[in-house]
Amino acid sequence: xxIRTSAIAALTVACAVLGVGLLAGGHAQGQQPEQDLSEKxxxxxxxxxxxxxxxxGFLNVDRGEQLWSLKRGAKNVSLETCDxxxxxxxxxxxxxxxxxxxxxxxxxxxxxxxxLYCMTSLQExxxxxxxxxxxxxxxxxxxxxDLVGFIANKSSxxxxxxxxxxxxxxxMLSVGEAMFYRRSAVxxxxxxxxxxxxxxxxxxxxxxxxxKPGKAAQETMGSWxxxxxxxxxxxxxxxxxxxxxxxxxxxxxDYASDGLTALTVFxxxxxxxxxITVPSIKR
Amino acid sequence: MNRIKTCILVAxxxxxxxxxxxxxxxxxxxxxxxxxxxxxxWKSTTGEWRARVDQDETQKxxxxxxxxxxxxxxxxxxxxESAAVVFPADGKVLGDWKKGAQVAQRGTGGQFTDQANTYxxxxxxxxxxMSKAEVSYGTLGPSLNGYGKLHRFDAAEARKTYxxxxxxxxxxxxxxxxRFGHNKxxxxxxxxxxxxxxxxxxxxxxx
Numbered sequence: 077x078x079i080r081t082s083a084i085a086a087l088t089v090a091c092a093v094l095g096v097g098l099l100a101g102g103h104a105q106g107q108q109p110e111q112d113l114s115e116k117x118x119x120x121x122x123x124x125x126x127x128x129x130x131x132x133g134f135l136n137v138d139r140g141e142q143l144w145s146l147k148r149g150a151k152n153v154s155l156e157t158c159d160x161x162x163x164x165x166x167x168x169x170x171x172x173x174x175x176x177x178x179x180x181x182x183x184x185x186x187x188x189x190x191x192l193y194c195m196t197s198l199q200e201x202x203x204x205x206x207x208x209x210x211x212x213x214x215x216x217x218x219x220x221x222d223l224v225g226f227i228a229n230k231s232s233x234x235x236x237x238x239x240x241x242x243x244x245x246x247x248m249l250s251v252g253e254a255m256f257y258r259r260s261a262v263x264x265x266x267x268x269x270x271x272x273x274x275x276x277x278x279x280x281x282x283x284x285x286x287x288k289p290g291k292a293a294q295e296t297m298g299s300w301x302x303x304x305x306x307x308x309x310x311x312x313x314x315x316x317x318x319x320x321x322x323x324x325x326x327x328x329x330d331y332a333s334d335g336l337t338a339l340t341v342f343x344x345x346x347x348x349x350x351x352i353t354v355p356s357i358k359r
Numbered sequence: 360m361n362r363i364k365t366c367i368l369v370a371x372x373x374x375x376x377x378x379x380x381x382x383x384x385x386x387x388x389x390x391x392x393x394x395x396x397x398x399x400x401w402k403s404t405t406g407e408w409r410a411r412v413d414q415d416e417t418q419k420x421x422x423x424x425x426x427x428x429x430x431x432x433x434x435x436x437x438x439x440e441s442a443a444v445v446f447p448a449d450g451k452v453l454g455d456w457k458k459g460a461q462v463a464q465r466g467t468g469g470q471f472t473d474q475a476n477t478y479x480x481x482x483x484x485x486x487x488x489m490s491k492a493e494v495s496y497g498t499l500g501p502s503l504n505g506y507g508k509l510h511r512f513d514a515a516e517a518r519k520t521y522x523x524x525x526x527x528x529x530x531x532x533x534x535x536x537x538r539f540g541h542n543k544x545x546x547x548x549x550x551x552x553x554x555x556x557x558x559x560x561x562x563x564x565x566x
Contacts, residue, residue: 260413279485
């Protein structure tokens with residue numbers, strides 16, 4: 077029985093190798109030579125910037141650690157007793173299981189919604205300023221980006237575990253999927269216009285396929301939050317979705333709104349089992 | 360050889376199985392519930408921008424049919440969108456190909472971070488190959504290199520192309536391509552310039 081299993085495994089590997097060969101052949105044939113060169117250059121650039129020792133995103137992680145234990149708000153307490161889903165103050169692996177349903181709030185929340193909830197309920201902090209600085213910019217640090225960087229980093233090396241057992245989580249998954257395919261605005265775009273086929277590009281930028289579970293979704297969701305070289309800032313999934321809707325010519329979605337969490341639930345479902353390595357660094 | 364055959368068989372089995380696994384769909388949801396989430400997500404959006412959130416009849420039909428309308432629905436969309444195409448009053452659909460190159464290249468305008476008067480580009484290269492000289496092109500749409508030549512620089516074909524850019528769904532219901540004229544994203548002049556970029560024998564598209 078064991079021999080048989082390994083024979084099948086060997087055959088599978090052989091097939092995989094052959095399959096990759098076939099795919100690579102087809103790929104090369106359909107491409108312009110200059111295209112291959114551009115893609116190689118982009119790959120080289122990616123390899124160059126993805127050195128963790130020189131990733132400025134880790135400065136956000138350090139700041140986030142300080143913010144987590146900083147006493148503030150009317151109650152002058154830290155966030156250290158905030159329950160991110162696996163128990164008060166527990167951080168290791170919490171991000172891998174978000175978004176999820178929180179009984180105390182009666183709803184499904186992503187990390188940013190949950191942090192705002194804890195700031196309001198535990199610290200009695202007026203979150204107006206924190207929300208105003210939700211996205212960092214020149215001369216403007218973002219507590220949210222720092223905290224997400226710190227907390228997400230505590231799930232680095234772990235696998236994405238989408239939480240979809242609670243009826244509210246199932247509802248969010250369905251709503252998220254529906255929103256993914258919903259066409260609107262002056263371009264008639266939905267998320268699926270760009271992210272529902274394999275191996276497509278906008279200009280030279282590769283587009284991850286979220287229409288089915290697998291590698292593209294895993295690699296994408298496993299690498300957010302990320303330090304974006306082009307913006308010189310740490311960015312979270314909230315920012316990424318905001319940026320997508322900008323490019324779709326939709327109005328700006330409200331920060332930490334339930335629709336964005338629904339979309340995140342759907343994308344995390346497609347990314348199930350993907351390894352989290354964050355903060356990453358991207359173009 | 361046998362081994363390769365087996366591999367191909369095994370591989371095809373995976374191909375057949377894969378979509379079945381992929382389509383373990385989320386539980387059905389009431390469209391009204393989805394719209395409630397959409398409304399909450401753009402709660403702060405007001406004024407002219409608000410209209411972008413709501414779907415028109417065609418967007419609704421395309422979303423509901425997963426962009427594959429059939430039978431009567433297909434005809435309904437095509438007829439409705441065709442009727443909405445506005446051709447230039449003088450019937451001339453060919454503008455200036457050099458200006459068309461700019462429309463095809465530029466991807467600015469219409470974003471919430473733009474000013475109302477920011478130049479609006481067609482951003483054709485985001486999805487299509489056009490001139491061979493431009494290597495930075497996307498692949499969501501087919502290559503349009505040699506487009507005019509392929510259509511024999513024919514005047515009637517150019518008119519069809521104008522309609523396609525003005526309203527892609529007048530040609531193919533639920534096309535992924537924006538309805539540039541219909542949604543007033545590009546002006547009549549810009550569309551004419553892009554048609555010229557595709558059809559002028561001097562245009563790099565046809566070189």
